[in-house]
Amino acid sequence: MTERKVTFMTAINEAMAQSMRKDESVILIGTDVAGGAEVDHLVQDDGRYDDAFGGVFGLSKGLVTEFGRRRVIDTPIAEHGYFSAAVGAAATGLRPIAELMFNDFVGFALDPILNQGAKMRYMFGGKAKIPLTVRTVHGAGAGAAAQHSQTLYGLFGAIPGVKVVVPSNPYDAKGLMLAAIEDDNLVVFSEDKMLYGIKGDVPEDYYTIEIGKANVVREGSDLTIVAIGKMVQVAQEVAERLNPDGVEVEVIDLRTIAPWDQETVIESVKKTGRLIVIDESNPHNNTATDIASVVADKAFDYLDGPIKTVCAPNTPVPFAANLEKAYIPDANKVLHVADEIIEDLKKSHTM
Amino acid sequence: MDQQTALWIYQKMNEIRFFEVEVHHIFGKGLIPGFVHLYAGEEAVATGVMALLDDEDYITSTHRGHGHAIAKGCDIKGMMAEIMGKKDGLGGGKGGSMHVADIDRGMLGANGIVGGGFGLAAGAALTIKTLGQSHVAVCFFGDGASNEGTFHEGLNLASILDLPVIFVCENNQFGEGTPFRYASASETVAERAPAYNMPGVRVDGMDVEAVYEATEKAIKRAKAGEGPTLIECDTYRHFGHFEGDEQKYKTDQDPNRDRDPITEFREKATKNKWMTSEQADEIESNAKKTVEDAVAFAEASPLPDESTLYTDIFA
Numbered sequence: 001m002t003e004r005k006v007t008f009m010t011a012i013n014e015a016m017a018q019s020m021r022k023d024e025s026v027i028l029i030g031t032d033v034a035g036g037a038e039v040d041h042l043v044q045d046d047g048r049y050d051d052a053f054g055g056v057f058g059l060s061k062g063l064v065t066e067f068g069r070r071r072v073i074d075t076p077i078a079e080h081g082y083f084s085a086a087v088g089a090a091a092t093g094l095r096p097i098a099e100l101m102f103n104d105f106v107g108f109a110l111d112p113i114l115n116q117g118a119k120m121r122y123m124f125g126g127k128a129k130i131p132l133t134v135r136t137v138h139g140a141g142a143g144a145a146a147q148h149s150q151t152l153y154g155l156f157g158a159i160p161g162v163k164v165v166v167p168s169n170p171y172d173a174k175g176l177m178l179a180a181i182e183d184d185n186l187v188v189f190s191e192d193k194m195l196y197g198i199k200g201d202v203p204e205d206y207y208t209i210e211i212g213k214a215n216v217v218r219e220g221s222d223l224t225i226v227a228i229g230k231m232v233q234v235a236q237e238v239a240e241r242l243n244p245d246g247v248e249v250e251v252i253d254l255r256t257i258a259p260w261d262q263e264t265v266i267e268s269v270k271k272t273g274r275l276i277v278i279d280e281s282n283p284h285n286n287t288a289t290d291i292a293s294v295v296a297d298k299a300f301d302y303l304d305g306p307i308k309t310v311c312a313p314n315t316p317v318p319f320a321a322n323l324e325k326a327y328i329p330d331a332n333k334v335l336h337v338a339d340e341i342i343e344d345l346k347k348s349h350t351m
Numbered sequence: 352m353d354q355q356t357a358l359w360i361y362q363k364m365n366e367i368r369f370f371e372v373e374v375h376h377i378f379g380k381g382l383i384p385g386f387v388h389l390y391a392g393e394e395a396v397a398t399g400v401m402a403l404l405d406d407e408d409y410i411t412s413t414h415r416g417h418g419h420a421i422a423k424g425c426d427i428k429g430m431m432a433e434i435m436g437k438k439d440g441l442g443g444g445k446g447g448s449m450h451v452a453d454i455d456r457g458m459l460g461a462n463g464i465v466g467g468g469f470g471l472a473a474g475a476a477l478t479i480k481t482l483g484q485s486h487v488a489v490c491f492f493g494d495g496a497s498n499e500g501t502f503h504e505g506l507n508l509a510s511i512l513d514l515p516v517i518f519v520c521e522n523n524q525f526g527e528g529t530p531f532r533y534a535s536a537s538e539t540v541a542e543r544a545p546a547y548n549m550p551g552v553r554v555d556g557m558d559v560e561a562v563y564e565a566t567e568k569a570i571k572r573a574k575a576g577e578g579p580t581l582i583e584c585d586t587y588r589h590f591g592h593f594e595g596d597e598q599k600y601k602t603d604q605d606p607n608r609d610r611d612p613i614t615e616f617r618e619k620a621t622k623n624k625w626m627t628s629e630q631a632d633e634i635e636s637n638a639k640k641t642v643e644d645a646v647a648f649a650e651a652s653p654l655p656d657e658s659t660l661y662t663d664i665f666a
Contacts, residue, residue: 027481070481076511081504084470085477088488091459092409092478111501115464116471123450124460125443126663161664184666 005199009059011170012135012191015177016060016097018206020067023095026181029073029086030099030135032056034064037074056101057137057196079109083134087117087186090132095181100136102144103152103190117186118161132187133180139192139230139280140317140328149317149324153190153228154279154286157258163211164188164258168232170200172255175209183211192230192280214261216268220248222345224268224275225334226291228254231278237331238276247345257287265291266299273304274345276338278329283311305341310334352560356402357625358634360559363401364394364613365638366427367418371590373642374417374434378594382650384436387448390418392589395612396521397422399562399584400489403570409457409475409488411468415521415588416461419491420451423458431645437652444655445663465526466496469505469518476514476579487573488516495526497540506547506581515573517566520583521556524607527592528600541583549579556584557612560619586612 006014020026036042036052043049049069054061064072075082079100086098100109113134120128134156140149157164163185167173173191180187217232218239227235232253239249250268254260269275275295279288288309295307310329318324335342371391378387390397393415401422404410412419420430425441433440434448441453452460459475462468472490479486496502497520509516520540524531537543544551550572554561562584569580587607591598601608620626626634 025482073477073512076504076507078504078508080501081470081473081508084467084501084505085474085508088411088459088471088474089477089481090474091454091471092475094478094481111464111467112470116462116467120452120460121666122663123442123446124452124454124663125441125445127442127452127454129666131666163665 003201004204006170006202007196008170008173008198009057009196011174011202012177013059013061013063014202015174015181017063017066019178019181020063020071022206025093025095026097027071027073027089027094028060028063028097028099029075029082031075031077031101033060033099034069034072034074037069055099057193059196079105080111083109083112084116086132087112087130090117090130091120091128095131097133097135097181100134102148103136103138104147104150106152106155113156113162113186114159118159122161129184130186131184134186134188136188136190137193138190139194140312140324141194143319143321143324145319146316151280151312153188153257154281156188157287162186162188162258163256164190165211165256166190166229167255168195168229168253170198170202172209172215172253174202175207176211176255178206179208179211182208187211190229195230209255212256212259212261214264215253215255216250216264217253218249218251220250220272222248222272222274223341224250224252224265224272225278226252226254226265226275227278228257228287229280231280231329234278234329234331234334238334241331241335242342245346247342260287260291262294262298266295269295269299270302273302274341275303275307276310276334277307278310278334280312280329283309283314286311305344308338308341310337352563352625354625357620358630360398360402361616361620361626361631362634362638363398363422364616365635366641367391367394367397367421368613369639369642370417370421370427370431370645373646375590375594377646383434383448385447387434387594388415388592389588389590389594390415392612393521393523393556393586394418395559395616396519396556396562396584396586399559400519400566402563403566404457404487404489406456407484408486409459409472411459411472411475411488411490412461413468413491413493413496414449414461414463414465415493416451417448420453420458420461424456425451425453425458427641428645428648431649432652435649436654437649438655439648439652443659443663445659466492466499466501468492469501470508472516473505473509473514476509476516477512479515480512485574486515487570490516490518492518492520493526494520494522494524494531494535494540498526498534506549506579509579510547510549513576513578516579517569517573518579518581520581521586522583523586523588524605525592525600528596530600539583541581544581549581551581551583553583553585556586557607557610557615559612559616
């Protein structure tokens, strides 16, 4: 396996291309996933197409050139219409990847996911398969304000019949995307836009990462930090900063938020006795509160202190740069919020 | 229309009518949980369209979906059991009246969401087109759904992609309890079709032959790769929006109020020598028997095992 570094975006693009090469039934559908439909000067001499956008972030660049407009389908800006079509196509033999440009637009795309795609198999007594991957984008930090920056994967994760994966690095992004496309169910693949430019080792080969399995990215014995997506970096920084004090932090990259890996999290808490969950969602009714409630229920006797959740505040995402920075959880906030258990830990180490 | 088609249509019309009248009765006896929305009065639409489809063609249906399911060939026993919430129902008793489906028969489900089918049918048509198949998808929807935003999105998308889909509006004059003439800015649904660059025709939805002929043209167009068609069928529902509806909104002047598509078709079919009176009588008694057998089957079917609460969520 050759070592090479590619960006988070390239990793996802490569996963889509490899799955489309492997399986004719995989299509990509969404607003401007290519761009420039029926614009003559974007048609090359050999009949292949150039894209105008290749996705609003340029993530799907080149796919229309390789796979053509039959399989890389630009839609009108009509999220309900094309999400509903993606569900109908998935129920009848295609394996669509449907892009919701920003997760904030979910209001217009929700019924096909909530009431159709997620429920058909159950309502029809197990006689339907909906192999649909919903690619979407979440996260604050780009100055995109209240309607283009939210973190809403927890909203999808609350729907029975929907799986939700949130990759934290390029390697995971590729493997989880390939697994999502292979999966015979509706999988929401939620990408943090602030991770798009980060680089990491990504094998050229086709590989999948198991959906529903968390990844212990750093082992430790004193404190468990469960983090989602971009917040894994924050957890790693916290672990580094506590290390000189002799506090050994175990960092768990959740990878999948629905269904989340209870076994790995609970095993870790049984070992460390302490838990912090970092989730950029607004603070209530989210993945972090769900993890806290399950751990309190199933591992209460192993806890040596309160479970702490570190989330965005209960506000919309602000625009001004200083306000937005104050909104996003970072290592200082984690250390501040968790002060109580950290102090407790430090004391136990100095005794 | 040939003789064989006419006999099939008359059989399905009667199966639907007996089925719905029976559901009306047993709902009154408290044997059916939840809500039911009956199709009686609109039989000419489902049968006129479905006479031209086969198992490989897809349909999306509505909350008033029993007629579509029967005409598409769903098992009537399995349907009745499903509506009664029994183990042997098409969905194992987990869907009920508003979610009757049989994917193997191309029936992509009744749908509890008004306007939920436009995009699903377009998606099935996208599969057909992408895989180079020669089938069609039909989206049944009510006049009520025509005012949902999804109508616009579905028709526009299907048209720009030239998808082999037919949008069949069952205009039964009322969206729940609100008259269509109040709820729609346009006088008809069909007249909106040119805005989406597709043919829009309005036909007598109490006349099977009119529905059949319009569908025949639409299928031909779809299979030639020329894209979708909108067919508006002017019809009427004999029962209320749901069972228990007092129907205070109905008036003596309602269009089609005093018409029965089954009686009309029997007259036409016997007059045109598509069917003899004896054949018609026999079909009626067979349909009645089919529905009676279905009720007996459904009543005898056990409740679903409680363990099935947790199954069929993921493949």
